Amino acid sequence: MSSKSTRRHRQLTVEIQAALREAKSQLTVLNQRVGTHLELRDIELTCLDILSRHKQLSPGALAREAGLHPATMTGILDRLERGGWIERSRDASDRRAVIVQNRRERGAELLGLYSGMNEAVQGICQDYDEDQLDLIVGFLRRMSAAGHAAAEDLA
Structure with missing residues (x-):
């Protein structure tokens, strides 16, 4: 690469980083406003989103996905269950295991x-x-993987 194209590449990289930070900020504001409407905390919205992507998870798997301690997850799940957002049920293959999933009837409210x-x-x-x-x-998937790896490094 010539010095000019190298300079342009660096400039575009900086612009991408700035655009990602701005997008993150705006999505955070959107999530805060959605949370305010529904009386849900940010982490509760995150858990509902993770569950919507995975359909159902054990509380431990949900805690790992959300980057939380399992004891913290118990309190979050209690609050979401009381609010009618999730349901916990026994795993059919292992009656000792609990499975968590979103309640469909509340999903439409959130989606709206x-x-x-x-x-x-x-x-x-x-x-x-x-x-x-x-x-x-492809870019967004690589960014998500990089974010995941960076979070794991800090764990």
Whole structure:
């Protein structure tokens, strides 16, 4: 790479880092507002999101995914269950094991508060062709993996 392209590459990298920080800030504000509407804490929203992606998890697996101590997870699950957000049931293959999953009837309420953002993302994605979207998906997955690795290093 020439010095000019190297300089441009560094500049774009800095711009990407700044854009990611701004996106994180704006998503944090969105989550705070959703949480305020639903009387849910940030970590509770995070747990509901993790459960929506995995469908069901043991409390221990959910704690690991959320980066929490299992004892902390118990209190969060108690609060979410009292609020009607989740249900705990016994694993059919091991009656001693507990499985946690979101309650469908509350999911629509949560999804409705994110509908503006979801529609905006769909509109933004329409501006890109499939190859560009593949590139973006790959970039975001690599960013998520890097974030996960960095968090593990700090654990």
